[in-house]
Amino acid sequence: MLEFGFYIPTKIHFGQGKVEEIGKITGAYGKRALVVTGKSSAKKFGFLQVIQEKLKKEGIEVLLFQQVEPNPSVDTVSKGAHLFKEEKCDTIIALGGGSCLDAAKVIGILAKNPDPLEHYFGKNKVKEEIPPLIAIPTTSGTGSEVTPYAVITDTEKENHPKKIIADPHIFPREAILDPALTISLTPSLTSDTGIDALSHAVESYLSKKAFPLSETIALEAIRTIGEYLPRTINNLEDMEARSYLMYAATLGGMAIALTGATILHAMGYPLTSNLGFPHGRANGILFPWFWEKSFPGNPEKFSKIIVNLDKRAKEYQIKDTRESALLLKKFLHRSGLPESTDIKIEEKSLVSFTHEILKNKEKMLVSPKQLSFEEILDIYKKALLA
Numbered sequence: 019m020l021e022f023g024f025y026i027p028t029k030i031h032f033g034q035g036k037v038e039e040i041g042k043i044t045g046a047y048g049k050r051a052l053v054v055t056g057k058s059s060a061k062k063f064g065f066l067q068v069i070q071e072k073l074k075k076e077g078i079e080v081l082l083f084q085q086v087e088p089n090p091s092v093d094t095v096s097k098g099a100h101l102f103k104e105e106k107c108d109t110i111i112a113l114g115g116g117s118c119l120d121a122a123k124v125i126g127i128l129a130k131n132p133d134p135l136e137h138y139f140g141k142n143k144v145k146e147e148i149p150p151l152i153a154i155p156t157t158s159g160t161g162s163e164v165t166p167y168a169v170i171t172d173t174e175k176e177n178h179p180k181k182i183i184a185d186p187h188i189f190p191r192e193a194i195l196d197p198a199l200t201i202s203l204t205p206s207l208t209s210d211t212g213i214d215a216l217s218h219a220v221e222s223y224l225s226k227k228a229f230p231l232s233e234t235i236a237l238e239a240i241r242t243i244g245e246y247l248p249r250t251i252n253n254l255e256d257m258e259a260r261s262y263l264m265y266a267a268t269l270g271g272m273a274i275a276l277t278g279a280t281i282l283h284a285m286g287y288p289l290t291s292n293l294g295f296p297h298g299r300a301n302g303i304l305f306p307w308f309w310e311k312s313f314p315g316n317p318e319k320f321s322k323i324i325v326n327l328d329k330r331a332k333e334y335q336i337k338d339t340r341e342s343a344l345l346l347k348k349f350l351h352r353s354g355l356p357e358s359t360d361i362k363i364e365e366k367s368l369v370s371f372t373h374e375i376l377k378n379k380e381k382m383l384v385s386p387k388q389l390s391f392e393e394i395l396d397i398y399k400k401a402l403l404a
């Protein structure tokens with residue numbers, strides 16, 4: 019029987035030049051905005067200056083928190099929350115990639131909730147809604163602008179595990195999606211973030227929690243990424259391709275907001291925490307091997323994905339797992355994923371990653387196929403030792 023819930027409360031402003039509306043949008047919420055951003059890129063490309071000017075023009079005071087690092091730590095968000103409270107801010111603006119957006123959400127949690135952050139790790143633990151958050155992504159990947167998720171690195175623990183907070187109280191209130199902000203992204207950032215968006219859409223589509231509307235959104239994201247990610251990689255200044263890529267990344271975010279991700283995301287996290295791979299690239303490296311092992315769990319859905327991702331797949335008439343995995347692999351390389359990883363890792367590390375993954379019962383259960391210890395280890399080995 020059909021059964022589902024739908025809640026994505028973020029108001030979206032999409033289009034080239036929309037960032038100029040930041041003053042008016044913020045003015046509806048408050049008079050003192052904490053702008054959460056990374057150490058240099060927003061400044062380097064001048065977006066930060068534009069935002070500051072527009073806010074000042076509306077009479078909004080701007081407090082800058084420019085300390086967000088890739089894979090933000092508990093320490094960083096604690097400092098941001100301290101500044102928010104000390105300066106009596108009323109609004110948060112997140113400008114940057116997924117790390118900035120996630121950090122801003124967690125700063126919001128700490129600004130409004132009294133307990134230490136670890137109390138809010140997990141699902142539905144946040145008591146008070148975060149302050150109004152306006153998300154301005156500068157990459158097309160994470161989809162964090164429309165999700166109730168934040169990923170934070172727990173630097174207090176050994177191996178620096180990723181901690182996930184999932185809670186409807188942390189949805190951004192508004193999102194400004196201005197593709198012009200992505201035009202200066204390097205080829206590798208474009209590729210890594212685009213592949214992250216693709217994995218969101220694919221995992222949502224394959225999730226046991228998927229339902230007709232989430233599947234429609236996920237397939238539209240897959241089709242759009244299929245057309246526009248390689249096109250953007252071929253010409254980084256193609257604004258039309260950049261626009262559609264940003265649209266697709268937000269659709270991918272909506273899809274995982276509705277269903278969550280699967281085991282592929284869980285498997286990617288240790289590659290980021292322990293080996294330093296960017297998040298999207300970690301997923302991309304594992305993707306074809308995850309595909310090969312999981313395909314028997316739902317051959318129709320896997321076939322539908324490949325046909326939407328690569329128009330030529332119809333002509334090839336996909337017959338088997340291996341053939342479709344090869345098409346995916348070729349697509350990922352056309353989308354900028356490096357052919358090899360150049361990483362030295364011992365098998366015993368991969369065994370310990372596998373033990374950790376098996377503890378993630380929730381992600382295992384929603385995945386298209388219940389993978390065994392041997393199958394998960396084999397995915398890691400093929401992706402990293404071959």
Ligand SMILES: [Fe+2]
Nearest residue numbers: 160214218297
């Ligand atoms: Fe992701």
